[in-house]
Amino acid sequence: MRRNRINRCKPLLGTYVDVSIEADLDDEQLLDLSIDAFEAITRVHDTLGFHNPDSELSDVNRWAQSGSAEPIAISEDLRRVMELALNLSAASDGLFDVTVAPRLVQQGSLPHVHRDAILSGAGNWQDVTLSDEGLSFRAPVLIDLGGIAKGYAVDQAIARIAANKMHVDINVNVNAGGDLYLSNWQEECVGVRYPDELNRHYDMPMLAPALATSACYFSEQDSVMIHPGSGEALVRGYSVSVFAEHCMLADALTKLAFLNPGDSSVVRQFNGRAFLLDSQNGLLEL
Amino acid sequence: MDRRSFTKMVSLLAAGAYLPAVQVHAKTYLTIDQARKLLWGSEPMEQVPVTLSKDQIKAIKKASKVRVRNDKLQVWKTESGGWFIVDQVIGKHENIDLAFAYDAEGKVMGFEILTYRETYGYEVANPKWKAQFNGLDYKEHLKLDKQIKNISGATLSCRHITDGINRLSHTWEQVLRHL
Numbered sequence: 001m002r003r004n005r006i007n008r009c010k011p012l013l014g015t016y017v018d019v020s021i022e023a024d025l026d027d028e029q030l031l032d033l034s035i036d037a038f039e040a041i042t043r044v045h046d047t048l049g050f051h052n053p054d055s056e057l058s059d060v061n062r063w064a065q066s067g068s069a070e071p072i073a074i075s076e077d078l079r080r081v082m083e084l085a086l087n088l089s090a091a092s093d094g095l096f097d098v099t100v101a102p103r104l105v106q107q108g109s110l111p112h113v114h115r116d117a118i119l120s121g122a123g124n125w126q127d128v129t130l131s132d133e134g135l136s137f138r139a140p141v142l143i144d145l146g147g148i149a150k151g152y153a154v155d156q157a158i159a160r161i162a163a164n165k166m167h168v169d170i171n172v173n174v175n176a177g178g179d180l181y182l183s184n185w186q187e188e189c190v191g192v193r194y195p196d197e198l199n200r201h202y203d204m205p206m207l208a209p210a211l212a213t214s215a216c217y218f219s220e221q222d223s224v225m226i227h228p229g230s231g232e233a234l235v236r237g238y239s240v241s242v243f244a245e246h247c248m249l250a251d252a253l254t255k256l257a258f259l260n261p262g263d264s265s266v267v268r269q270f271n272g273r274a275f276l277l278d279s280q281n282g283l284l285e286l
Numbered sequence: 287m288d289r290r291s292f293t294k295m296v297s298l299l300a301a302g303a304y305l306p307a308v309q310v311h312a313k314t315y316l317t318i319d320q321a322r323k324l325l326w327g328s329e330p331m332e333q334v335p336v337t338l339s340k341d342q343i344k345a346i347k348k349a350s351k352v353r354v355r356n357d358k359l360q361v362w363k364t365e366s367g368g369w370f371i372v373d374q375v376i377g378k379h380e381n382i383d384l385a386f387a388y389d390a391e392g393k394v395m396g397f398e399i400l401t402y403r404e405t406y407g408y409e410v411a412n413p414k415w416k417a418q419f420n421g422l423d424y425k426e427h428l429k430l431d432k433q434i435k436n437i438s439g440a441t442l443s444c445r446h447i448t449d450g451i452n453r454l455s456h457t458w459e460q461v462l463r464h465l
Contacts, residue, residue: 007315009399011444016402018313031324178438191437198379199405201437213438241438 006030010038012045013150015177019157022171033164037157037174044153047077050101050144053113057143061101064128064137065117071133081145081152081248082130088252089125092266096256097125097228101144107233109224110144117142124228146224151179151212151251158183158247174247179212181247194279195239202283207273208243214254215239225258234259237278240286244272261286312403318372321385321398322362331362331370334465338457345460352453361462366390369462372400375450380404384450392458394451 005022019037021030049055056075063072074082088096102119104110123139145152154174158181161172172183182188185208191201195215216223216235223233240257244250253267257274264286267274274286316324322331336359338346343354355376362370367390375382383400 007313009313009315009402011399011447014444016399016444027320175437180438193437211438 004030006034008034008038010041012038012041013153013176014051014146015150017041017153017177018173018175020173021161023166024168025166025170029166033161033166033170033172036160036164037172040156040160041153041174041176044077044149044156047075048081048145048149048152050146051111051113057145058113060135061114061117061142064135064143065114065140067140069136069138071129071131071136073134077152077156078135079130081148082128082135084248084252085145085148086125086128086130088256088266088270091269092256094125094228095259096147096252096266098143098145098148099124099128099141100226100228100231101142103226103231103233104144104146104224105142110146114142147214147255148248148252150176151210151247151249154179154181154210154247176247179210179247179251181210182206183209185209192241192275192277192283193239194277196237196279200279202277204275204283206243208245208250210244210247210250211241212244212247212250212254213239213241214258225255227259237280238276239278240274240276242267242272242274244270257286312401314401315399316385318385318400321372321400322370324398325385325387325396326364326368326370329364329366329368331364333360333362336361336461336465338461342460346453346456349459350449350453350456352449354453354457359457359461363462363465368395369458371454373450373454375446377446380446382447382450384447386451386454388454388458388462392455392463394455397447397451 002024003022004025004027005020007020009016009018019034021033023030046052047056050057052058056078060072060074060078085096085098099122101110102117102122105112106119118140123137123141127137127139127141129136154176157174158172161170174181185206188206189203190206190211191203192213194200194202215238216225223235225234227234236258240254240261242250242253242257244253249270249272253270253272253274256266257264261276264274267286276284276286338354338357338359343357346354356374360372364370369388371386371388373384373386375384381403384397385400386397387395389395
């Protein structure tokens, strides 16, 4: 059978998610694989979304606001994301922090899903404990996984396709609004958008299977890059791109590189490579 | 790849990247026929010519709070009384062709993106540039697709798709259900 291809795109995770699959398979089989991939992404969208009051994350946020010291049981998806999030928080001394959500609610970047939530003087990542029993909280916090879950969703789509039983070589690309994973990355190039000239992109080779980019692109919106220390919404003219083994890691590491481009030690500790891009200085490895 | 060879590769690529080319980010996904199969399987359907009257456009706009740009609709009625609609959603920076499935009660059963075009330059304001897509000319789109690779960074929200669904749901309510 000759090489066949399917491209599909769906609005999920607050962006456009693009799935391309190429293999020696017929149209039906490719379609089935694409359905599997979107199912995995939809599952993450439904489980980890802050905006959706019925998501598991919203249940956890209600629990975190209730003042209970007991742990709440969590799904495997939430466990994996929180595990990396808390590891990155510890490694970066709190520069990566998924509990900055109250600040994002205050400035209107996130909806006021939890009406009674404590928005000022709330706790931080150090008040969150992950154990075998689940998540427990020492102070009321609100968790938003917007800086990490998109990458996780991409990884899950890739994993779902890799778990197929078709025994053929499958080339798959998943791109969730710039957070991407390319299975044949060694042969691929990527265009990184200039943050101030969105029609232009800087072409470069893929340096790892996953890449994510973060910046403040649209001036009409408030920056969602909150510095956990000062609470300030940082506006910067550059974008940062991070290559890593997994998209969740790439996604999360862009936040660290954006907030503190002068120190890439955590990015390196997690085997990532970070680049800063703006049209004045071009590309710079951190 | 070590750092030196990488830097070399980047500078070679950069020579090309600095050309003042204004690129349109465009991508083709399913064809109308593929979307039809995906959304409706083998259910027979027949194309129905629909041209919205001025009053209908006004009513749809009022109910959905979304502007109606096209008075001609590309719709097919299925054997079970459902609908297959090919339509366009236009935002500030994007222009998306979609195929929708509505059931006999006017409920959205699903939709697929056919083509996606995004631009931040002069093109959007240029009526000629816009006009080339109005006929849903897929040959043109395929040509555009060839220059596209994976792009990282800057994404638009999906709000306009929600608006488009809202507009078409009211189009069903006002027009299609009576056909």
